[in-house]
Amino acid sequence: MSKPLSDHDKRKQISVRGLAGVENVAELKVAFNRHLHFTLVKDRNVANKRDYYFALANTVRDHLVGRWIRTQQYYYEKDPKRVYYISLEFYMGRTLQNTMVNLALENACDEAIYQLGLDMEELEDMEEDAGLGNGGLGRLAACFLDSMASLGLAAYGYGIRYEFGIFNQKIVNGWQVEEADDWLRYGNPWEKARPEYMRPVKFYGRTEHTPDGVKWVDTQVVLALPYDTPIPGYRNNIVNTMRLFKVFADYEAYIKCQDKVNQLYKNPKEWTKMVIHNIAGCGKFSSDRTIAQYAREIWGMEPSLEKIPAPDEKLK
Numbered sequence: 001m002s003k004p005l006s007d008h009d010k011r012k013q014i015s016v017r018g019l020a021g022v023e024n025v026a027e028l029k030v031a032f033n034r035h036l037h038f039t040l041v042k043d044r045n046v047a048n049k050r051d052y053y054f055a056l057a058n059t060v061r062d063h064l065v066g067r068w069i070r071t072q073q074y075y076y077e078k079d080p081k082r083v084y085y086i087s088l089e090f091y092m093g094r095t096l097q098n099t100m101v102n103l104a105l106e107n108a109c110d111e112a113i114y115q116l117g118l119d120m121e122e123l124e125d126m127e128e129d130a131g132l133g134n135g136g137l138g139r140l141a142a143c144f145l146d147s148m149a150s151l152g153l154a155a156y157g158y159g160i161r162y163e164f165g166i167f168n169q170k171i172v173n174g175w176q177v178e179e180a181d182d183w184l185r186y187g188n189p190w191e192k193a194r195p196e197y198m199r200p201v202k203f204y205g206r207t208e209h210t211p212d213g214v215k216w217v218d219t220q221v222v223l224a225l226p227y228d229t230p231i232p233g234y235r236n237n238i239v240n241t242m243r244l245f246k247v248f249a250d251y252e253a254y255i256k257c258q259d260k261v262n263q264l265y266k267n268p269k270e271w272t273k274m275v276i277h278n279i280a281g282c283g284k285f286s287s288d289r290t291i292a293q294y295a296r297e298i299w300g301m302e303p304s305l306e307k308i309p310a311p312d313e314k315l316k
Contacts, residue, residue: 028059028112031059065230095190129165129183132162141159157241202216203220225245
């Protein structure tokens, strides 16, 4: 009597998402391997599950980009009325599975991953939840963005790109322990930074009446760097945009430092003097010195030097 198949083995035999075209599966496998090699600079000998997730995410993202660009071109040409949804939270959840479903790629991706000897559910579990809220209004905002894309509305979401989510919860000795949710520690394959659109944003300050009109003075300035994330509609080739801003709070210090550098550069004599002084104070560079300094300052250890023979040197 044959041994009953486990759920894992059943998934390998039958795709619950249906059958996929052979050509689509072959193309996805080629794209997957291309991203593994050229985007992640890994091969199957050293890659781990997270690398495979990123290779798959970038493969699926390739099918988003063309639709994303064409959607924005269409909005630019037709100039429809636009919806701008501003929210402090966008609890989008995991993007990979949602994108595969919306682009009708789930069958082909299932088959391609199976033929590559990997497990789709394991790869999906590697994705971090985007730490952009804690539920409630954040989930409602995410549903609005998905719905507007599916309805073909020219809609944009605007919010803040939080570097940390609400928290990770662990139970230690029967007590709840909260840890920072560093959801961006491995990067986010779904977003695209737009440094060319970075803008200064003013806070606080006061108004001052001058002959040239009312001015806003004594403000605290921060830099806002936008990151765009595609929001695909359900199988309609519409891809809208969620734009989140990363905040840099040291804008004023950066500007002052840059102004000082610009002034020094205008004085060749003073600039040359400082360059020579900096070079003289750096010390001789060597990999040994760098490793020793890293060991002392980071690990608090005193390195020991051991001579390693050259490849062609005979060991005695």
